[in-house]
Amino acid sequence: MDERTRTASRSYQQLIERINRFPQGAPACELLERILRILFSEREAALVAQLPLRPFAPAKAAAVWRVSETEARRQLEELAARAILVDLEHDGDTWYFLPPPMAGFFEFSLMRVRPDLDQEALSRLFFEYLNVRQEFIEELFARGETKLGRVFVNETALAPELTAQVLDYERASEVIRGASHIAVGLCYCRNKMAHLGRGCSAPLDNCMTFNKVARSLIKNGSARQVEAAEGLDLLQQARQLNLVQCGDNVQREVNFICHCCGCCCEAMLALRRLAIPHQQYSTNFQARIDPARCNGCGNCLKYCPVEAITLEKGEVQTGGKAAARLFKELCLGCGVCVGNCPRRALSLEARPERIVTPVNAAHRVVLMAIERGTLQHLIFDNQALFSHRAMAAIFGAILRLGPVQRLMASRQLKSRFLERIMQDVEITDFSK
Structure with missing residues (x-):
């Protein structure tokens, strides 16, 4: 390896170290470096590796990089234009921060058509890093009690007496109505799978971002701006297509909601593969099966995105009638199964203990x-x-x-x- 190659590799290794100082990092390996080489030039990797974890002003970057504030601002705006950094307006000033890989600059790279990137090559690397290898997914979904994302309940699947128990921040519809900005881009997961010839029929153009981050993506052309009415229409369409709403695990200033399918979504695939209890990722509800109504048709199995329902053969004394069985520790409480049971044998009930959602x-x-x-x-x-x-x-x-x-x-x-x-x-x- 010559000196130039060693220097370049050192820049990317420093960037990886910087990414992993954040609570939600990315395990280092050769695959990750290959991904970063597509997203960052060698010079950019060296510069971004020096940036603070918390939001910073251009003057801070100028001091760290030892350049003029004008030059620092130019570089920061260039990185924000490619959705590597997110730029935020605060009291008339612009602040920047490097988002984590997920949900962050990994996803932003595939949320629009990018002629400046080889998105097919990037999709293949993402697939190998996230779907074939275990380390990143385990870090994201299996480590720690506090999760990056959570599932939003489908209020239409709830009995009327339960709807009063749903708080506004648990309703995707209220998040949409209350957002200062709404942006819609391509679904990273389905776009990635489409590049690999594994895509499904669910819509691509329905990944929602909100508030300050949406403003940044709209400003830099990474997503299109929509009004609340269109956002609500997209939500209704997604529910009709049995897509699960997964979003930001916070009460205030929810930044994103994805409409997830069980075949492409990183979260759904990971939760099935890891087979760990999903309580911290789920809603405050869980499915319930009425054995008197269930005829064992198996329709619910086809729609559950995390395979929390199985079909079991009954006892001899009951004539061997098959019946659905729910694994409550795996249930997301999304309500998709409820709307697809022809016998109305499925419903949602409140979990014994409410799940605590971080404030912001x-x-x-x-x-x-x-x-x-x-x-x-x-x-x-x-x-x-x-x-x-x-x-x-x-x-x-x-x-x-x-x-x-x-x-x-x-x-x-x-x-x-x-x-x-x-x-x-x-x-x-x-x-x-």
């Missing part, structure tokens, strides 16, 4: 960081300073303690630092 993106990121042992990177964000590197190492050691000691330390960290980080909530929008 900053709250969720801090919780994820504490659970994953990466809070030190959020607190001591400037890795260029020796004092920050030293303190980050100390906090890292605390978070690698045994379970009991780690629990005690985590509680202290939550009480002392969560409030401080939450002070930046208006501009600290870490998610897609």
